[in-house]
Amino acid sequence: MVDFEFERNSLVDDLKMRGYVTSKAVEDAMRRVPREEFLPAELREEAYVDSPLPIGEGQTISAPHMVAIMAENLDLKTGQKILEVGTGSGYHAAVCAEVIAPDGHIYSIERITSLASFAEDNLKRTGYAKLVTVILGDGSKGLPDHAPYDRIFVAAGAPDVPSPLTAQLTPGGKLLVPVGTRWYQDLIRVTRQGAKLEKENLGGCVFVPLVGEYGH
Ligand code: SAM
Secondary structure, three states: OOOOHHHHHHOOOOOOOHHOOOHHHHHHHHHHOOOHHHHOHHHHHOOOOOEEEEOOEEEEOHHHHHHHHEEEEEHHOOOOEEEOOOOOHHHHHHHHHHHOOOOEEEEEEEEEEHHHOOOHHHHHHOOOOOOOOEEOOOOOHHHHOOOOOOEEEEOOOOOOOHHHHOEEEEEEEEEEEEEOOOOOEEEEEEEEHHHHHHEEEEEEEEOOOOOOOOOO
């Protein structure tokens, strides 16, 4: 019988030691969200290996260190409105939800129907459904209905920064998106400064491809 809580805390201690988790807010969030609840039953015992894992349809749940890197570099704060592109299992959204609770909200868009319902079930069972709305669709075009967003993050690799996403940022808003080929990307952070967009390269990463109008 796996002691998930013990394993979760050991993994977060390790992520802190390796410099991926740097803030108390992200640390607390990762200590609270049960990653085992966002995995297919046969993979639950692997929940606290720091690695992406298959969730069906050829897609993956992101590795915990990547979730930590993205959460830290988004500078999340309570009350923010967030758009996630690529819901997958719903785990990444749940970690962000812990940080922006109780007044913030996450709209998370997923293009594969079975994964959108998998994520919705996972988020309901773990108590995050009030903070995260899952929507089925092509997130490479963003989600104009609820724009603008304080933060946008894309959990799939794009060929370029999708222009609809930068257009849907608030002034001072930040977007994180992996940009590159189908096999390897750089994690790009875009900050909207008035009419100007500031771009920074945060380093290499590997995501499944963003598919859709502004995807591969
Ligand atoms: N953040 C997720 C988690 O914690 O489980 C992992 C996301 S997974 C690496 C990438 C997801 O992006 C996949 O579920 C894939 O179907 C989705 N995706 C790819 N292109 C998309 C698009 N244009 N719109 C919405 N979702 C997309």
